[in-house]
Amino acid sequence: MNFIKRYLIPRLISYFLVIWLGITIVFFIPRLIPNDPVIKMVDQMRARGSTLEPGTMDGIIHDLTVMYGLEGSTLEQYRDFWVRLAHGDLGVSFFQFPAPVSDLIATALPWTLGLLLTTTAISWVFGNIIGGLAGYYTRRSWSRTLDAVAMVIRPMPYYIFSFVLLLLFTYVWRWFPVTGGASLGALPEFTWGYIKDVLWHSFLPGLSLSALGMAVNFQVMKLLVQNINAEDYVQYARLGGVTNTRIVSKYIIRNALLPQITGLALSFGQIFSGALITEIVFGYPGVGMLLYRAIINGDYNLIMGITMLSIVGITTAMLIVDLAYPLLDPRVRYT
Amino acid sequence: MIEEKTVILRTEHLKAFYLLEVHGTQKTVKAVNDVDIQIYENEIYGIAGESGCGKTTLLKTLFGEIVPPLRLIDGKIFYRIDDDEVDVSRMKSEAKRKLRMEYISYIPQGSMSVFNPVLKIKGTFADFIGSHVHGQSRAEIFELARERILELGLPKNVLDVYPHQLSGGMRQRVTIALAASLNPRIMIGDEPTTALDVVVQRGVIQMLKDIQKNLKNTIVLVTHDMGVHANIADRIGIMYAGKLIEEATTEKIFAQPLHPYTQFLINSLPKFGDKSMRDSVPGSPPSLADLPTGCPFHPRCPHVKDICRQEMPNFHHLDENHKVACWLVGEA
Numbered sequence: 001m002n003f004i005k006r007y008l009i010p011r012l013i014s015y016f017l018v019i020w021l022g023i024t025i026v027f028f029i030p031r032l033i034p035n036d037p038v039i040k041m042v043d044q045m046r047a048r049g050s051t052l053e054p055g056t057m058d059g060i061i062h063d064l065t066v067m068y069g070l071e072g073s074t075l076e077q078y079r080d081f082w083v084r085l086a087h088g089d090l091g092v093s094f095f096q097f098p099a100p101v102s103d104l105i106a107t108a109l110p111w112t113l114g115l116l117l118t119t120t121a122i123s124w125v126f127g128n129i130i131g132g133l134a135g136y137y138t139r140r141s142w143s144r145t146l147d148a149v150a151m152v153i154r155p156m157p158y159y160i161f162s163f164v165l166l167l168l169f170t171y172v173w174r175w176f177p178v179t180g181g182a183s184l185g186a187l188p189e190f191t192w193g194y195i196k197d198v199l200w201h202s203f204l205p206g207l208s209l210s211a212l213g214m215a216v217n218f219q220v221m222k223l224l225v226q227n228i229n230a231e232d233y234v235q236y237a238r239l240g241g242v243t244n245t246r247i248v249s250k251y252i253i254r255n256a257l258l259p260q261i262t263g264l265a266l267s268f269g270q271i272f273s274g275a276l277i278t279e280i281v282f283g284y285p286g287v288g289m290l291l292y293r294a295i296i297n298g299d300y301n302l303i304m305g306i307t308m309l310s311i312v313g314i315t316t317a318m319l320i321v322d323l324a325y326p327l328l329d330p331r332v333r334y335t
Numbered sequence: 336m337i338e339e340k341t342v343i344l345r346t347e348h349l350k351a352f353y354l355l356e357v358h359g360t361q362k363t364v365k366a367v368n369d370v371d372i373q374i375y376e377n378e379i380y381g382i383a384g385e386s387g388c389g390k391t392t393l394l395k396t397l398f399g400e401i402v403p404p405l406r407l408i409d410g411k412i413f414y415r416i417d418d419d420e421v422d423v424s425r426m427k428s429e430a431k432r433k434l435r436m437e438y439i440s441y442i443p444q445g446s447m448s449v450f451n452p453v454l455k456i457k458g459t460f461a462d463f464i465g466s467h468v469h470g471q472s473r474a475e476i477f478e479l480a481r482e483r484i485l486e487l488g489l490p491k492n493v494l495d496v497y498p499h500q501l502s503g504g505m506r507q508r509v510t511i512a513l514a515a516s517l518n519p520r521i522m523i524g525d526e527p528t529t530a531l532d533v534v535v536q537r538g539v540i541q542m543l544k545d546i547q548k549n550l551k552n553t554i555v556l557v558t559h560d561m562g563v564h565a566n567i568a569d570r571i572g573i574m575y576a577g578k579l580i581e582e583a584t585t586e587k588i589f590a591q592p593l594h595p596y597t598q599f600l601i602n603s604l605p606k607f608g609d610k611s612m613r614d615s616v617p618g619s620p621p622s623l624a625d626l627p628t629g630c631p632f633h634p635r636c637p638h639v640k641d642i643c644r645q646e647m648p649n650f651h652h653l654d655e656n657h658k659v660a661c662w663l664v665g666e667a
Contacts, residue, residue, distance in 0.1 A: 139403060232448040239398055239443070240463045240513070241435030250462065251451050258453075330497045331452055 007334035008323075015319050022311040023304075027081060030300045031074055037094045037298050038064045067092060069301070090308075091301035095293070101305040104290060109272075111181050112279075112286035115202055116271040119209035124264050126210075127217025132253060134218065135225025147222065154215040162208045162281040169204055176204050179283030205282040209275060213267075217260070224256040231255075258329050262321050269317025273310035342415060343553050344374040344397065344439075344521055349410035351396045354403075355624075364623045366392035366405070368577035376415075376520075379547055379554045381568030381585070383561060383600065385620050389577040390557045394525050397555070398441065399423040399431045414439065414521075436467050440514040442524035445507030445531075450498035456509060457494040463513055483516045484509075487542060504535035508542060515546045522546070523555045528563050540567050561600055565589060570656070573597050576621055576631035578647075583657035593659040595636050630662065638663055 038061055045052075045060075052060070065071055069080060069091050084091065090101040134143040153161070170178045177183070182197050228234060229252060237247050274288025283289070287306055294302035326332045348371060353364035366389040374380045384390055392405065401407045401424075412423040416438060423431065435441070443449050450459050460480040461473055468476065477494065485491055489508055498506065507527055514522050524543070528536045544567060547554050556567060564571050565585060572582040573594065581594040592598045599616040618635040621627055627634050633643040642662050650658040 232443065232446055233451045236441070236443045236449055236510075237451070237462065239395075239400055239435060239441035240466075241432040241437075242462050242466045243432070246462050246466060250454065250458075254453055255451070329453060330455075331499050 003334050011319070011322060015315055018315050019311055022315075023308055024078075026304055026307045026311070027078060028074070030298070030303060031077075033298070035298050037068060037300065038070060040298065041094065041097070067098065068094060090305040093294075093302045094299040095297035095302075101301050104302060105287065105305055105309065108274075108285060108287045108290045111284065112274045112288065113271065114198075115206060115284065115286060116209070116275060117268075119206050119213060120264070120267050120271065123210045123213025123217055124260070124267070127214040128221045128257070128260055130214075131218035131221030132225050132256065135222040135256075136229065136248070136252065138222070138226050138229075143222075146218065150215040150218045150222075153211055154219060156212070158208070158212065158277045159281060161212060162205075162278055165204050165208050166281060177201050181285045202284070205275070205278050205284050208282075209278055217263075220263070221256060221260060224259065225252055228252050228255050261328060262325070265317045265321045265324075266314070269314040270310070272313035273306065340375040340378075342373045343376045344372075344415070344555070345413045345420075346370055346372050346397070347411045347413070349393075349396060349412065350408040351392060351401060351405055351410075352408050353392075353405050362624050365389075365577050365626060366623055367396055368626075369410075370574075370577075370579050372572060372579060372582070374521075374553055374555060376553055377547075377551045378569040379543075379556060379567055381564040381571040382555065382557045382574055383559060383564055383571055384574035385559060385616075387620055387623065388574045389623065390559075390574055391525055392577075393574070394441075394523055394555070394557055397523060398435070398439065399426060433467065436463060436514075436519060437517045438519055439521040439523065440517070440519040442510050442514045442522060442527045444526045444529055445503060445510050447499075449506060449510060452498055455495060455497055456501070459498075460494065460513060460516070464516060467517060480516065483512050487512045487515070487546070504531055504538065507531060507535075507539055511539065511542055511546070515550070518550055519552060521553045521555065524557065526558050527556070528558060528560065536563065543567060561604055573600065576626060577623055578631065578660070580632070580661070581659040583653075583659075587657050591657075593653070593657075593664050594632075594661045595638055595663070596632050597659075630660075 041064055042057070042061060069077060069084065071077065071080070088102075090105075092098045093101050093104055096104060130146065134146050137143050166178070169176045177200065181201055182188070182194070183201070188194065234247060234251050237251055242251075272287065274286050274291060275284075276288040276292060278284065279286045279288035280292055287309075290302065291306045293299075294306065326334060348369055349367055350365075350369055351367040353362075353366055355362045355364065368389070370393060372380075382390055382393065395401065395405065396407065397412060399412060407424055410424070413420045414423055414434070415421075416434075450456065454462070457477055457480060461476050464476050464479065465471070465473070468479075471479075480494060481491055484493060487508070489505070489512060493501065493505060493509055501509065507530075511524075511527065514524075522543075527543070528539050531539060540563060543554060543556070546552075556564075558564065568585050570582065570584050571588045572579050573588070573596065574580070575596050581588070581592070581597045583591075588597065589601060592601050596616065599614065603613045603615050605613065616635060617637075621631055621634070627644075629645045630636070630643045630647055633639045636643065640662055648660045648662045650660050651664050652658045653664075
């Protein structure tokens with residue numbers, strides 16, 4: 001009970017406070033930018049050559065303002081925003097008017113989830129296994145070679161690495177498609193042909209994300225295992241003649257995985273904001289791409305919707321890590 | 336006290352060096368440099384010396400735990416097991432592993448990180464004992480651990496807590512209980528009293544003495560604290576720069592230290608009624624990677640002679656129990 005009063009309740013309060021604060025900041029920042037989406041829309045209509053009577057024009061401006069949720073002072077908008085949000089309404093997108101933001105996100109999210117869940121899991125699992133082995137057998141030549149490879153890959157900027165892959169595999173050797181999440185015109189259906197198409201399209205973005213993620217996990221895990229291998233308790237277990245299997249599993253891996261599990265949870269939380277650069281480079285129809293277009297077009301509601309998703313994703317992941325940590329590490333206790 | 340003494344642990348010309356590569360140049364750290372020691376059954380043998388003189392490395396080699404960058408350059412290590420001398424330096428690692436805990440056990444310094452932080456103390460006991468005793472369930476191993484803990488006067492709930500919940504003194508005593516749990520013939524302690532205050536230190540020393548008395552086994556104790564040696568050791572070996580330089584019974588070492596370095600160590604101890612300043616050894620120990628020629632102590636020795644700079648003296652045996660390697664004694 002002490003735990004609930006002294007830890008859980010304050011922690012939950014801070015959880016909601018962070019979400020509220022984050023959403024509030026994301027609400028106000030676009031509105032401080034001198035860029036009126038209604039005028040922009042009207043300008044676009046004018047640019048297309050549609051001439052309207054001033055009266056009709058005023059009507060359109062008014063209707064758009066209402067539909068965009070931009071009526072009244074900023075504070076009134078803020079209040080209305082929460083009222084709408086309470087009803088699960090994220091508003092309509094400005095640039096893909098009148099599609100609701102939630103629909104747009106719902107279309108993009110499966111792509112992002114499919115790509116990032118897989119690559120995060122792959123890079124975590126393999127990065128840790130290979131990194132752990134390399135840290136344990138740190139004096140072997142293959143361990144040094146892998147370390148050198150990771151050293152080259154890891155600091156490389158995403159876009160460079162992605163472009164290299166893109167150039168090599170779609171232009172020099174035309175093995176993979178240049179852009180998209182599936183072939184044009186292919187209808188989403190649960191057939192082997194469609195799944196194969198999706199996998200084929202996501203191979204390069206997946207490869208770029210997994211390679212970089214794996215390099216990071218490899219380096220961190222290698223260092224962790226190297227350090228833990230030199231810890232007093234491992235040396236002691238060796239001199240106590242504890243069997244090697246026990247030392248590796250219960251002494252080294254168990255302790256090295258503690259920080260890595262936190263890392264995994266946090267990267268799962270980040271998935272909801274998409275992989276911005278990768279999705280842009282490979283023209284992948286995920287949340288990152290959606291966010292990019294929303295920013296370019298000053299689409300408040302869409303930016304808002306995506307950012308909110310990512311705020312909730314990350315704070316929830318952190319909450320789960322905090323609550324689960326005492327189960328993993330007995331030194332952490334909330335009493 | 337004429338009694339037949341059996342050598343249980345013996346080294347012959349033991350040389351163990353760290354071969355390091357620093358910025359492309361090979362460095363050799365001569366941590367154990369031609370050490371011959373003989374340790375008897377049923378005694379407590381103290382090894383003394385400053386930090387960085389190779390004490391801990393000597394312990395590791397005594398265990399046969401020689402992993403790179405540490406290499407066994409030369410020499411042999413013998414254990415006496417069931418009236419047979421066994422050359423440990425030639426043993427397979429699995430055979431060496433089996434001897435640990437059951438025949439020779441290790442008492443580490445009970446530092447913060449000596450136990451696996453995610454295991455309860457009983458988990459550590461289960462791992463250490465379970466790696467050697469087969470065909471016993473966890474419950475039986477816990478029972479054995481609990482008996483040992485109570486026998487040694489430790490509170491029985493220490494088994495059910497995590498290492499970070501124990502005080503430093505308690506952690507140290509748990510390491511000793513663990514080392515004693517399979518009744519080993521040899522126990523080797525690496526500074527087990529160092530990080531403790533004197534009151535706790537006394538308890539730990541008493542505990543070691545009691546165990547030795549009960550098991551009639553051998554304890555090798557490394558510490559730089561001559562006061563601890565005076566309290567516990569039967570014989571003391573003084574190490575300097577990877578070499579054994581003097582060895583005698585405790586009474587002799589304190590009453591009649593012959594090597595200038597030993598004299599410094601003993602004179603630096605406070606004495607009742609003597610309020611004069613204590614002299615410390617001038618200078619600092621040499622780098623084991625770059626030893627001076629001849630006797631390694633000569634740069635700090637107040638009685639240095641020409642020959643000290645050129646040649647390392649051999650041991651001069653004053654009597655059966657007292658030997659010293661110094662040009663000032665005997666051979667001069």
